[in-house]
Amino acid sequence: MAQAEKIEMCRKAAGQIRKHIIEMTYAAGNLGAHLGGSLSITEILAALYIGTLNFRIEDWKWEERDRVILSKGHAALALYPALAEAGILSKEELHLFKKNGSRLTAHPSCEGVPGIEFASGSLGQGLSLGVGVSLALKRKNNLVSRVFVLLGDGECEEGSVWEAAASASHFQLNQLAAIVDVNRIQYDGFTEEIMGMKPLAQKWKEFGWHVCEVDGHSIEQLLDAFMVKEEKPLVILANTVKGKGISFMEGNWRFHNARISQEQYQQAMEEWKGVE
Numbered sequence: 001m002a003q004a005e006k007i008e009m010c011r012k013a014a015g016q017i018r019k020h021i022i023e024m025t026y027a028a029g030n031l032g033a034h035l036g037g038s039l040s041i042t043e044i045l046a047a048l049y050i051g052t053l054n055f056r057i058e059d060w061k062w063e064e065r066d067r068v069i070l071s072k073g074h075a076a077l078a079l080y081p082a083l084a085e086a087g088i089l090s091k092e093e094l095h096l097f098k099k100n101g102s103r104l105t106a107h108p109s110c111e112g113v114p115g116i117e118f119a120s121g122s123l124g125q126g127l128s129l130g131v132g133v134s135l136a137l138k139r140k141n142n143l144v145s146r147v148f149v150l151l152g153d154g155e156c157e158e159g160s161v162w163e164a165a166a167s168a169s170h171f172q173l174n175q176l177a178a179i180v181d182v183n184r185i186q187y188d189g190f191t192e193e194i195m196g197m198k199p200l201a202q203k204w205k206e207f208g209w210h211v212c213e214v215d216g217h218s219i220e221q222l223l224d225a226f227m228v229k230e231e232k233p234l235v236i237l238a239n240t241v242k243g244k245g246i247s248f249m250e251g252n253w254r255f256h257n258a259r260i261s262q263e264q265y266q267q268a269m270e271e272w273k274g275v276e
Contacts, residue, residue: 003223006051010219013085014046015275018245020081022268024097025260031098032259033106035249037152038078040183040216040240045082047222048148057088060114064144067117067133071126072152072181073107074257079116080104088115124158126151127178131164134173134233143175148226150179154186157195162207168233169208177226177234178209181216183242185253201237209235216240246271 001009018039025033048068055065070079080097083089096102103112107121118129130149137145155161168176182200184191192198201211210230214221216238225236242256243249246268260268 007219007223010043010046010051010223013050013082014042014219015272016085017042017046017078017081019269019272020084020091020094021077022246022260022265022272024077024081024094025258026262026265027095028098028259030259032257033077033098034074034257035077035260036185036242036252036255036257037072037181037183038075039244039246039249040242041072041075041078041150041181041238042082042244043217043219044150044179044181044222044238044240045078046085047219047226049082049086049088051219051223052226053086053148054145055115057114063140063142066145067130067147068115069118069126069130069133069147069149070108070116070120071129071149072123072155073120073126075150075152075181076104076106076108079108083113083115086115089113123152123155124160127161127164127168130176130178131167131171131173134168134176135171137175138171138173145175147176148179149176150181152186153180153182153184153197153200154191154194156180156197156200157191162203165204165207165209165233165235172231173233174229174231177236179236179238181240182237183216183240185242185251185256187253187256189253204235204237209233211235211237213237213239217244245275 210232212225249255
């Protein structure tokens with residue numbers, strides 16, 4: 001596939017993921033959903049699932065598949081549509097998000113949902129899982145598969161993230177790639193006000209990682225970054241906008257986890273159509 005065609009496919013998928021996020025949240029009613037940090041990673045997930053990952057839909061136990069671990073598990077609201085756009089889930093099932101008996105729960109579970117390697121939601125755990133998987137691949141002499149772990153920047157306040165980062169560097173796990181969604185907002189405010197982590201790139205470098213900084217809404221930059229392979233583990237600092245694509249949600253920490261009214265839903269869908 002030509003690069004221009006791949007970029008366009010990823011861009012269209014990102015738009016559809018964004019649409020699904022709004023529809024799923026509205027359908028969830030008073031239960032609400034984690035909107036902001038899901039809208040910030042739509043391009044990241046599209047570039048991964050449509051443009052990068054090596055997997056077999058018919059065989060999810062294929063040993064040479066690439067693995068994705070959604071460490072910021074509250075963004076399952078974006079993960080499920082990404083799986084649907086990749087043909088792994090049916091788009092019809094997305095309407096069952098958070099409904100009684102549905103397998104599409106608020107945080108991802110690996111019970112019955114294809115393409116999900118681990119349950120997640122307890123922040124700070126995903127990178128350690130990624131280290132474990134990468135070590136196992138290395139010891140099995142599987143040098144083909146890659147492991148992508150998607151974290152939030154607020155999540156990087158967890159000490160366990162840096163223990164895992166030190167381990168990955170020590171064991172030279174160059175099949176491991178961490179993607180940090182740097183949207184600068186967490187549950188109850190702005191990340192730098194709650195726990196300043198700057199300079200984030202320098203911290204990762206000091207822990208022995210190869211660092212790429214990209215525009216997290218640029219399909220081109222993301223695809224290029226995902227292809228980087230060094231002797232060190234890779235971290236991609238993806239600068240994003242919380243609530244990206246919906247004007248009244250962008251940069252608004254109150255939409256980290258929220259429900260939306262009919263009026264807000266209609267406005268969001270109108271704005272989505274305008275972008276499309």
